[in-house]
Amino acid sequence: MHSLVRDLARTAKQSGSPVLAVSAGSGQIAEYVVEAGADLLFALNAGLYRSLGHGSLASLLAYGNANEQTEELLRRHILPNAGGLPVVAGVMASDPTIDVDARLAHLRRMGVHGVTNWPTVGFIDGKIREAFEEEGYGLSNEVELLAAARKQGMATFAFVLNVEDIRRFAAVGVDAFIINAGLTPLQFAIGDRRDRLQDSLIHINRMIAALDGAASRPLCLVYGGPFTDVEDFATLFRQVKVDGIAGGSVFERLPVQAITSNFVRRCKTLRLVDPDVEEPGRREMLGRSPAFHDLVRTIERVARFDANVVIEGETGVGKELAASLIHELSPRSKQPFITLNCGAIPSGLLESELFGHERGAFTGADRRRIGKFELANRGTLLLDEIADLSPAAQVALLRVLQQREVVRVGADNPIPLNVRVIAATNRSLAELVEEGKFRSDLYYRLSTVTLNIPPLRERLDDLSVLASDFLQKTAAELGLSGLAIDERFEEDMARHSWPGNIRELRQVISRAAILEDGPVLRGTYFQPDGGRRTAMSAGHASDNALSRRVTIEDIHRAIALAGGNKSVAAASLKISRKTLYAKLDAARQGVTEPVD
Ligand SMILES: Nc1ncnc2c1ncn2[C@@H]1O[C@H](COP(=O)(O)OP(=O)(O)OP(=O)(O)O)[C@@H](O)[C@H]1O
Structure with a gap:
């Protein structure tokens, strides 16, 4: 192994902190990351595209002159700002105009310490990839490039997208792998995000497993994928044995994008002081009714202790929000907050969702899946719609809570757990226990404390605070200004029974803002039910x-x-x-x- 890579691996092991390799697209970013303590700089033509506002994949567009682009980046931006850090340059191995050995010697003279295969044909898929391979522009060139770089005494880093590529590069003894964990998305929904993280961790584990049996394990860095902030990397390092990360957009484009758009959005949703609203700090969970204040006080108390909590309340009253507030105010706030909607999972799949499964554990389990309990380890797990758990799932859950360990379906070894469980339900669990539909032993385990969130119709004092908050948020989202609520509309809202509670209120306000003409919303499309709880809206929801x-x-x-x-x-x-x-x-x- 090249001494540069060996030193990186050794330092990471001794200090316990990950290797950070940054592909910088500008001198300024290079300077910032060097100052902040990065370990390695990459010069990839992708960086140039990013600094122009495009994703890394754009670096394949100009496949033809990638080497010139990288050289320009090196000369003008990276080398002058490297501050003594080692620099690794991307080389497009299939460029027919270069003599590989001469190119490598040239890079060495420039002050480059290592080489990587970038852009790589690995990113090209399907028929086009086949055509490249057939025409001699395929992966073999990249493998030969790194083999030649090794001979010249340069450190070698292989970008790899699949197990097959790993094996080919491992055969020529590259020093380090940069494992691609998928495309770096601009944004995605939260639910989507958890799934993608899980899938990605499984993919990386599979790639790393391909290195098992190698005489000495090369350095493994992860690149791309759904990791978009430090918490995501914390999850990665908790669950996968890698040595660090190599990043481009995650250090450069994503933070700028997130900070800029968040900053603008947040400014737009700021509120001027309203003396009628108490607790100005608690922006997320709003209200001013006595019932709301009681609730917040209880949440604050409960959050400090590690007790399991049951949150009861009708649909849309804010059970999930209350659970996330408990987590945020608890000593576990820096650890994951994971949610599972027990009602949305077919009963046969629930155990594997909760506890995970090994590959081949049952028909259709074509890969290992990490369960929600494991994902929530050291943090908080919200089990939403807990009343929908089947009797079998109740038994399994009880076992996990009693033994504080989980065994993945199809596995033998238990994994120790430290998870705080919050259960939410829109039925009364105590009643279900009485009716024999919910196990009493599980109920007592879960409900050290039970919080009951009253429906909106029982705390109409909260209506105007919530409505004006939603109005401001809607105005910011839709780019409208001067929105206000007409008095009649307010009265109508106060007469309604709100079967969908706060979620429904939010929808009513957005709909009015979108459908009505003037800035003063009259509730033209809103039909109050006069406060009568009709057969349709009465009673608790799910059973x-x-x-x-x-x-x-x-x-x-x-x-x-x-x-x-x-x-x-x-x-x-x-x-x-x-x-x-x-x-x-x-x-x-x-x-x-x-x-x-
Ligand atoms: N006190 C509050 N202040 C501001 N927004 C709130 C408040 N309570 C609830 N909300 C908002 O109302 C919506 C519904 O809340 P949430 O998803 O937490 O309800 P829930 O009780 O978990 O619903 P379900 O039973 O359908 O799962 C969310 O958009 C949430 O942010």
């Missing part, structure tokens, strides 16, 4: 057996009857909004198994 019986046709009919309002439709069917969405999703994907 395991009931939700199983609700068909997709029932859902479409209820949505139509509710004028498109899914919260109201869910309440009318007595299922939670999340279960309704899950059923809609399942129907869209053609899943025939009932989602309960």
Whole structure:
């Protein structure tokens, strides 16, 4: 192994902190990261594209002159700002105009210490990749490039996208691998994000497993993928044995994008002082009714202790928000907050969602999956719609809580756990225990403390604070200004029974802002139910057996009857909004198994 890479590996091992290799697209970024303590600088033509506002993949567009671009980046930006850090340059190995040995010697004279295969044909997929390979512009050139660099005494770093590539580079003894964990997305939904992280960790583990059995393990860095902030990397290092990260956009484009857009958005949602609203610090969870203050006080107390908590309340009252506030205010706040909607998972799959499974554990388990408990280790796990757990799943959950360890489905070894569990439900668990539908031993384990969030109609004092907050947020999102709520509309809202609670209120305000003409919203499209809790909206929502019986046709009919309002439709069917969405999703994907 090249001494440069050996030193990096040794320092990482001794200090316990990851190797950070940064592909900088400008001298300024290079200077900042050197000053901040990065270990290695990469000069890849991708950086130049990023500094022009494009993703790294754009570096393949100008495949033809990639080497000239990299040289320009090196000369003008990276080498003058390297501050003594080792520099690794990308070389496009398939460039027919270069003599590889001469190119490497030239880079060495420039002061470059190592070489990597960038841009790489690995990013090109399907027929085009095949054509490249057939025409002699394929991966073999990249393998030969790194073999030649090794002979010239340069450190070698191989960008790899799959197991096959790893094996080919390992055969020529490269010093380090830069394992691509997928494309770096601009943004994605939160739920999506958790899945992508999980998938990516599995992919990386599989790539690393391909190195098992090598005489000495090369340095392994991770590049790309869904990792977009430090917390994501913390998850990566907790769950995968890698030595560090190599990053471009994650150090450069994503933070700038996030900070700039967040800053502008946050400024837009700032509120001027309203003397009527107490607790100006608690922006996320708003309210001023006595019931709300009681709730917040209890949350603050409960958060400090490690007790398990049950949160009860109708759909849309803010159970998930309350759970996340408990987590944020707790000593676990720097650790993961993971949620699982027990009602949205087909019962047969619930155990593997909670506990994970090994590859081949059952038909269809074509890869290992990390369960929610493991993901939440050292943090908090919110089990939403807990009343929907099947009796078998209740037993399994109880076992995990008692033994404080989890065994992945199909595995032998238990994994020790330290997880705080918060359970949310829109039914009374105590009643379910009495009816024999929920295990009492599990109930007592879960409910050291039970929080009950009252429905919005019982704390109408909160209505105006919430409505004006949603109005400001909607105005900022839609780019509208001067929005206000007419007095009649306010009165109508106060007469409504809010079966979908705060979520419904949010929707009513957004809909009015979008559909109505003037800046003063009159509630033209809002139909209060006069505070009568109709048979449709009364009672608690989900019931395991009931939700199983609700068909997709029932859902479409209820949505139509509710004028498109899914919260109201869910309440009318007595299922939670999340279960309704899950059923809609399942129907869209053609899943025939009932989602309960
Ligand atoms: N006190 C509050 N202040 C501001 N926003 C709130 C408050 N309570 C709830 N919300 C908002 O209302 C919406 C619904 O809240 P949340 O998802 O936490 O409800 P829930 O009780 O978990 O619903 P479900 O039973 O359907 O899972 C969210 O957009 C949340 O941010």
